[in-house]
Structure formats: structure tokens, C-alpha cells
Amino acid sequence: MDENSSARLKRRLLGIVYRIGLFLAMLTICLPGLWIVLSSLRPTVEIMAKPPVWIPQEISLDAYVAMFSGIGKGGIPVIEYFRNSLIISVTSTIIAVAIGMAGGYAFARYRFRGKSSVFLGLMLTRTVPGIALSLPLFFLYVRLGIIDTHFGLILAYVALNVPFTIWLIDGFFRQVPKDLAEAAQIDGCTRWQAFWQVEFPLAGPGIASAAIFAFLTCWNEFALASQLTRSVSAKTLPVGLLDYTAEFTIDWRGMCALAVVMIIPALTLTYIVQKHLVGGLTSGAVKG
């Protein structure tokens, strides 16, 4: 065999190994999700079976039907939970992104006293686990009378997300050349117009990704929500999962079904927005 054909063979073999590796990695990542979907369709007996039953024997949508069947027939107020989740996540995301844009822009474009310390301080807040704050927050909220309200949870989530959105959006504004805003100002824009006409559209993909992250954080958050909400009028979907736990039993199938209901909107949203997360939008602005 000559050198060239052995090199070609080696390259092909490597390609195959590479694909197998990728498949295994993807499988590991996707398996839990798949398992949840499967479990929502199988009877609890099969879910709990030892040794595990890999191939489902019995498939039914009973859990989904039951979920919407109302209290007493195995149902939970899923519509209310969904509404609460949506209101809380969307509102806190909008606020966090708005603050993140203002803050990120300031950090990216302006020089001011104590800039790096303020930035570091913001990042340090991320090191405190949210759950550690839940008890103090609980007492505070009780005193303020905002326990078990949308407002209370929105406030907590905004605080949770703002450092992150500032940090992410700062990076994206840094990538937009300063010259562009200056050119826009010479072209007749005010500072404000220059921002909305030029810098905002160019940082758009970054702001969208910050929004997704913020939304998903709120949508999936459990620890704080479980402490700060009690009633049907404020509980979010992740907290709603607890409705499936009784004193002695856990309805795994129902829980998985609710998890699927939770995952679908998040997945859809991410899918819609990811098309707009195209990088390299600023290429061509400056030399190259």
C-alpha cells in the first residue's frame, strides 16, 4: 500500500470514529429528555420496574388527559400555573434585558470612576447561590406583603438575571465598532437615534441570546419559586410539579407529563430565536 492510500484510509477511519463519538455524546445529552417524554407515556409500574424496561410495552396519553381533568380526577391547575410562569418569566425577562442593555451599553462605551469594581461586584453576586437567599427573602417578602405574588417573584428573578444580562450584552456592544455610532451622529443622528438605528440592530443577536437565557432561567427556576409562592394564583410550573407528590406516593408519570408541558414552550422559543442568533452580522462594517 502506498503512502497516499494509507493516509486516505486513516482519514476515513478517523472520520468514522469521530462520528461514533459524536453520536454517543449527543445520546448522553438527549437521553434524559427522551426518558422524560417516554416516562410520561408509560404506566408507573413500568417506570419503576427493576430491572428497567427499556422498550415501552404500553403507551397511553392518560397522564395528559388526567392533568387537564380538574381537581379530584388527578388533575392540577396547569393552565393557571402556565399563566403564572408566562407572566413572571416574560415580565422579568423584559425588565432584565432592558436593564442589561442600559448597563451593558454603559460598560461597553463609557469610562467612569469605579467601572471595573462595579462590574466585578455585579459578577460576584452570581457567586451567591439563590437558595441561600431564599429564607431572608422569605421574611422580607412577608414583611412587605409581597409573598406569594407575581410581583415578588418577578423582582427576585430580575435581580437574579440582571448581572448576567449586563455581562452578556456588554460583550456584544463591545463588538459593535465605535466608529459606527460616530458615523451615524455625523449623518445627523442624535446619540439616542444612533443607538436605535445602528448599535441596537447590530447587537440584536446578542440581546436576543441574553433574553433567551434570562427567560429560561426564570422558566425553569424552582428553589426560590417554591419558597416564595404558595397558592394557585402565584405558583409556577416547576413548583406545580410538587402537586404530584403525595404523602406516600409520587406520581412519576404525571410529573413527567407536566415536565413535557414545561419543556415544549421553552424549546419552541429557543428554536424560533436561534435562527436570529446569527453571528458575524457586523462583518463588513470596517476594514477587511
Add this chain to the structure above:
Amino acid sequence: MATVSLRKLTKRYGNIGIVHGIDLDIADREFIALVGPSGCGKSTTLRMIAGLEEISAGSIEIGGRVVNDLPPRSRNISMVFQSYALYPHMTVRENLGFSLKIAGAAKEDMDRRVAEASAILGLDTMLDRRPSQLSGGQRQRVAMGRAIVRDPDVFLFDEPLSNLDAKLRTQMRTEIKKLHAKVQSTVIYVTHDQVEAMTLADRIVIMRDGHIEQVGAPDEVFRRPATRFVAGFIGSPPMNLHEATIDDGQMVFASGEKLPLPGQFKSDVATGDKVVFGLRPDDIYPTGHGISSGGAGDVHQIELPITVTEPLGNETLVFVEFNGTDWVSRMLNPRPLRSGERVAMSLDMSQAHLFAADTGKTLRS
């Protein structure tokens, strides 16, 4: 009418001075080049005129109106950036028409002016492309087009050609000159490239460390540099500049070698003065191969060894050793020369320059 006047224009960042109170009057329709090494304050000056940089002291007038505190959009200026600064999310058409859109111009008016500008710059066929789909030269043209569309009082150029390759740069230089002839606006052009400044400008402003060293027509700054810095900065290859001490009508160099004092400076210096002697490569040449072959009287003949030659086709740069260092000379109608060969050189002392060694100012009275 768009004259530009700078009065004691100053820029400081904290205690660090960048521009130290410069004065400059620019006539209507004049093409002015601000030139100097990096960090000399030329770009800062331009940005202050544009309104992108606040001024620390002094004043700026455009068309007789003080614009010190006006935002860029109220100064009726256009600027071409070094990076072009095209809006990447807009097509060429939208880039060109952006300023009109912001000003709320009518659609027909906008189309007409975009069409005019794109015709001048040959952009007609690429109006619907995005900046990322254009070559460097095309982007440069769009940037200029965007400036033209505004029909400004003053055009500001901030090193517009430095991102282009050498060939394109020469081409765009000519286009800028043509453009100026067509649009007849006042132009302030910042560059570090003295060739660009020489070829384009009506007057050149040479800056150094935030001060203006000299203002003058290209020919003037070339022939009568006011300071040693200007002499060394303008001209390529640069002027030969060497320190010497005056001793009884002669210049004594560090190595002890001597040259006669140029006749025109006889009354300006006295024995013991420290000077810098300057002679352009054009004024030192192998005898019989110079620009001023024969003619002018004050030619000093000397035999010098050759160190290196750089043939350029129609001329050769010959490096000869004198005073322990290389002096560059320009040889026209070149003949082959060998390194180490001693050749008779003519030094046209009537073209020589003398500067005071301490202040760097010319000694020409």
C-alpha cells in the same frame, strides 16, 4: 461659504495635553492635509472639528459660526473614517441615503441624490449589496458616497486610504482629487503619509506633539522647511540631516570631516554655532547624474565610497559614506556601480538647509 477657523484649539485628557492651542485658518474650498507621525494630535484635531471629541479650550468656527458645543449633526460636516464605518445591516443604497432618511427627506429627493452620488463614484451596479459583499476599494467609495450625499460644508477625511493596498491607494488618491474638483467643498484630510498630503493638498499642516510645525503649500514645505522635523518628515527618501559645528566658514562634522558653509547662510551663523546640515537626496548625486546637472554655481565636489545601491529603474538610490554614516543620494540615468567604489559626488550647496541644533528652527533668514 465654508471657511474653518481654529483658535487656540486645545485638547487635554486630565493633565495630559494632546493638542496645545493650535491656530489655523482654512479658506473656502481649500484642501488641507493634516500630516504628522502617529500621536501628533492630527486625528484628535479632526475629531474636535467633527464634534466627536469635546474641546478643552479655544474655539472652532465653521462658515463663520462658532460650533464649539454643537453636536456633530448640527455642524453640516461629513466624515470618512479610516475603518469606513459602513452600516453592515444596511445595503449600499441605505447606507448612502441614511443621512437623508434621518433628516426626513422626501423619497424622490433621496433617490435622486443617492443616484447622483453613486454615479460620481461608479457605485450604480452595487446599490443593493451589503458592505460585507464589497471589496476594500468599493467600501471606501461607499464611505465617500455617504459623505457626498449630505452635501456638507466641510469634508473630513480620517486616514481614508490606510486600509487599502498600495496600488488601490494610489488609485483612490486620484479619485479623491477628482472628487474634490467636482464637489468643490472644503476638505480637511488627515494622513500620516506625506506622499498623500503632498499630492492632494492645497496646503499642508505638519503637526508634531500637538503643535503645528509648519503650514504651507506642498512646494513650500518641501523647499523651505521651517524646522528640522519638517525637513526630515517631508520628502522620500528623507533629507540627509547631520549635526555639525561652524568653524571659520566651514562645517565640521562629528567625524572631523568638513564641508564648506553654503553661501546663503554665511551671514546667519558664526564660528562655534551648532547646526544641523540638511541636503535632499536630489541635491547630492554622482557627478553628471543629477537633476540640476551643471547650472547653479554653488556645487561642491567630493569623492565618497559607495556602501549600497538600490536600483529603481529610471533612477538609483546610492548610499555613500560620509561622516561615518550613510547619506542617500539620487542618481538619474544610472550606470552600474559597485559597493566600495569611490565616486565623484556633486553636492548642490545652493539647495542645502541649515537648522539650529538646539531649537531645530531653520537658519534661513
